[in-house]
Amino acid sequence: MAKFESIIKTLDEIGKVAKSRGIIHLFAEDELLNGRIITIKGKQLVNFGSCSYLGLEMDERLKAGAIDAVKKYGTQFSSSRTYVSCTNYKEFEELVAKMFDAPILLSTCSSLGHQVVMPIVMQSDDCVIFDQQAHYSMQEMIYHLKLNGTFITTLRHSRMDELENKVIEYREKYKRIWYVIDGVYSMYGDFAPVEDIIALMDKYKQLYLYADDAHGMSWGGKNGTGYFLSKTKLHPKMILATSLAKGFGSCGGVFVFPNEELRDTVKNWGGPNTHSGPQQPATVGASIASAKIHLSDEIYEFQKSLKEKIAFTNHIFDKYKLPLVSNSEGPIFFAGVGLTRMGYNMVRRMMDEGFNVNLGIFPAVPESCTGVRFTITNHIKMEDIENLAQKFAYHLPKALKEEGRAMNDIFRAFRKVANFEERIGDAYENSNTEALTFKVEQFKSIKEINSSEWDSLSGSYGACNYDNLLFLEDVFCNNSEKENNWEFFYYIIRDNSGKVILSTFFTSCFIKEDMFSPAKVSEKIEEERKKDPYYLTTKAFIMGSMLTEGQHIYIDKESPKWKQALIKLLDLIWTEQEKQEATVLMLRDFREDDLEIRSFFMDQGFVKIDIEENNLINNSEKIDSKVFFQEKLDIKKRYYFRKDILKDEDLFSVSFSPCKKEEAPIYYQLYKNVKSTKLGLNTFDLPFKLFSKMCDSENWEVIKLELTEDKKIVCVGLCEKNKRNYCTAIMGMDYSVNPSHNLYKKMLYHTICRGLELKVDNICLGLTASSAKHKLGAETIKQVAYIQMKENYIYNMALIESIKLNVS
Structure with missing residues (x-):
């Protein structure tokens, strides 16, 4: 979903946070080791982090x-x-x-x-x-195998039914x-289904x-x-x-x-x-x-000793009703705790109590499935295991309370891999009293919200105003295609005095999972979609919508409880995500340089990804276009402006008008022309209904470029206007026009002129093509999104990566 460089950057940030909290990149300080005790930062710890299972070292x-x-x-x-x-x-x-x-x-x-x-x-x-x-050391070989021309694909974890289907297909x-697996998987400690594989x-x-x-x-x-x-x-x-x-x-x-x-x-x-x-x-x-x-019988004594300790670990953790992901017959154990910050908290508490355990965190596990991983060796004593279980049981509810979480979070995160609710039940208090300090308002339509209050909170730039959301609700409902039926969810969180701390909206909608993949990958996937239109598609729960940009969330950072309000919001959207059966949750369009927000969301188990830059012209001075292009552009930009924009101007006429019903099919076809060339941002086609409804709305208008010679419409910009902003939402072009005429750049220029004429605060030029927009005076805003993915979505991302390799 994100570029490789963005993922590496994110993983580096996760590592730096873990290191700063004393979780990773540690050194033993012992002059002599005995296998059971390890000294870290002057403290002796029972070592539950060794893989020398028999103690033979x-x-x-x-x-x-x-x-x-x-x-x-x-x-x-x-x-x-x-x-x-x-x-x-x-x-x-x-x-x-x-x-x-x-x-x-x-x-x-x-x-x-x-x-x-x-x-x-x-x-x-x-x-x-x-x-x-399969272990990364083997998956790393994918790239080497592809150099030899070997076909690569992936399989949901241990799904023998899918394996048989793939064998039949190929x-x-x-x-x-070749099926590539681990015998014992290194994070959860679960086993490969050996007998089933051999049978196949x-x-x-x-x-x-x-x-x-x-x-x-x-x-x-x-x-x-x-x-x-x-x-x-x-x-x-x-x-x-x-x-x-x-x-x-x-x-x-x-x-x-x-x-x-x-x-x-x-x-x-x-x-x-x-x-x-x-x-x-x-x-x-x-x-x-x-x-x-x-090669001697002594090996079986070593094995017997370890297996007794493994059995005791299962028994004692079951006795204390602790959230082991699997009751393993092997020496690897994983206690699920859910959010990343819960993992940091519990590992710190265990180390403070004298136990060396490991943090299981993304990318080794899904973002919201953080856990405490520990191993059993023959050096460990039975009393060590019982002490670990006792202290874990003692600290888990304290960590949950400290982090404002509940056992339901853990149940939800691990629902696909463990039956925690059945095994643990109500052994732990399952409430979060922090949430009681807020007044929470939830709505399914913008109609239920006061328009003046919403617009005062909807951000300084973008198209998230009341009227536009009302328009989108009307368009994206009652359509024949499921991808064009969106559900809207609005959240307002107030303090006890009624002051708004936070407001935002989400949409539940279907997306193409290759949305951000290279164009050649999407071309290959689109071939499959000719047979199965919903191949590699999924439901997503997205902050904002697929047709809005800008500031999708209002946060009053002057409030001392803004972080608690965000946590309450996450509880609400996690619950709704489960109801919607959405496999990906995306919080989007945050400024890259907001380090406080970055730290907060990464602690909640979100992964940061770089997304397309936004491009904005601030018009607070309310100047006209002549002044803007003469005074706001430097020498190089003015040269670009004259060379690429002003030339051939006499070949085209430009008009600004409300959208016309009779022209809607033309707008739609020009949009489809552009859409068909933009597989690098692969989305579902917008419905014709959108273009038709624009013609009924006073908040939408069209900028048209027509050939002077025959009045043929060759380029359109469909723009949403509100009291503060003028936003380009959709652009369409006729590609039969000579590319040297620079239709796209001309349309950008006229969009800016129109925004300046309307004297709005901001002219929103949208995503992509940042270089061209910057040359016309736009500020480029680097943006990030924070995402969480369910197992199915992670699998499909791996499948798309294998397709990428096969077409490269």
């Missing part, structure tokens, strides 16, 4: 193996494995192959190993289906269909599997070979990846192949395997010691 045999290897072979063996490997590497390979009873390939780490294996085994005539929650077109592989010869069981290694399976192989044998159409950097107690990656021929091909030609460094002697020495343990 502290086993004396592994330490001795590493020390002995360094004494024998030095600190490194710096040679490509293509030519020669260190002495102890052969023993290491043989032991691991014996563990898995299959051909294996070792890598420096599992992430690097994916770069070795995937581009070799997944070829140009293959299709690769990534599970929505099996005649592609030689192999047996049913369809084209279906192959690529599974990363990094978090399942050692604590499950024969010889500690992992969760996946505890459920099935290695399938002949399967490649298994796993990590030695977690339960195994050392470092590196292992890739298990169904036959030696395929293993040898990857070993010979897998890029990083030939040019990157090998595992170093100390790591290999420790790994040999661990492999020997795995």
Whole structure:
């Protein structure tokens, strides 16, 4: 939905906030570690953040193996494995192959190993289906695979019905269909449906599997070979990846192949395997010691000990009715808390109580599904687990109260993945007393609101005034197409004296999910829409509407309770979003430089994205057009004005008039001309009814450019005018006119002239084409939106990204 650079910028901001709150980028301060206790900022914490599940990293045999290897072979063996490997590497390979009873390939780490294996085994005539929650180290390989011409798509998390449908769809077109998954998913700790996947592989010869069981290694399976192989044998159409950097107690990656021929091909030609460094002697020495343990019966004692602690964790968290997303048989647990600021609060409280836990936050989870992630290892004692549960139960209601939230927020956020309401019920107080300090007014029509009060609050610029909203309500109802039926929701929040703290409006409407995608992506998706008009479309709950711009919300920041009023607004719109079954919530058109608003919304679990700039001419001086273009434009802009705008003026006549019924079809066709070329902002077509109704409204007028020669209308600007603003809403053009005549730029010029003539406060030139508007004296306002997405919308965004790669 947003540009890649915008997303990176947002993730960087999230990281900076987490770091500033002492949640990430921390350092242990211990001179000696024991696996159970870790010291951070001078405080000893029980370590619930380790992935060394069996506790083997502290086993004396592994330490001795590493020390002995360094004494024998030095600190490194710096040679490509293509030519020669260190002495102890052969023993290491043989032991691991014996563990898995299959051909294996070792890598420096599992992430690097994916770069070795995937581009070799997944070829140009293959299709690769990534599970929505497959680990990023594998999803990162999408771009490499696309360079080879491999077709990429995605699948809703563990949806076997959808997987079978995709196999049926693609099996005649592609030689192999690879399904890429985790064995144990790293955030929620849930498992892949192994038996169901194997059944589909047996049913369809084209279906192959690529599974990363990094978090399942050692604590499950024969010889500690992992969760996946505890459920099935290695399938002949399967490649298994796993990590030695977690339960195994050392470092590196292992890739298990169904036959030696395929293993040898990857070993010979897998890029990083030939040019990157090998595992170093100390790591290999420790790994040999661990492999020997795995090949002995002792591994099952380690597994038994951990599984007892896992079972106890499930029991004790269930006893205290805590919101675990899944009662896992594995060592990863995730306690849902909902909003981002709740996550910060609970992690801080747990650390203050002496527990090192992790924050599960976007993009690892959806924005409103923040949680406290913790892991169980053999170093952890039963009393540690019970203490953690007790303190979590003690602090959760306090954190909810401190943040002005309730358990219903958590129930709502995790409704798709957990049955919290059934399991937890009314164990916690479920109210937010802060909301009682406001007078809340909700309306379904602008008709129910005092027009003078609304207009006094509707922002200094834009088209959110009473009359225009009344017009839009009339247009976008009772239409045959569902995308042209909008529901309007108005909110006014007052303090106890009746003074307005906040007012805004939202619309519930259908949008195309590729709205902000590159034009080539939308072209591909539009091909599918010829068969299914509502392919990759969804209902959205949007601040403002699809046909308004400007300031969509009034906030009295002089009020000491404006933030609490915003929180109350969010409660209202979250509730309505659920009723509307809207998959995306967007709060839009905020100034980029409003850091206070940015911090507030990101704490509520919203993601900031950059959106199109707005362009505005302030006319507070009420000057005429001649003065404006002579005095307000610098030398360069005046040159541009003469060269691109004034030339050929005699070829066109311009008029400003109310919209005419008999001309409405012309307006509509000219609009469709422009719309068909603007797939970079892909929206549903506006209904003809809109253009027809404009002709009945005194608040709308048309600027027409006609050819002087034959009076043909070649360009129109449909503008909304109110007491303070003159706003360009829709533009239409005849593309048969020579482009050198610069119709678009001429229309901008005449729009400005008309606004100056009407002596409005602001001339709103709209979004896009900021450079052309800036040259005519417009102020460019950088804007951002804050969004939250449901799981289905996130999946569809991933699907659109795969389409983008396939058409690039």
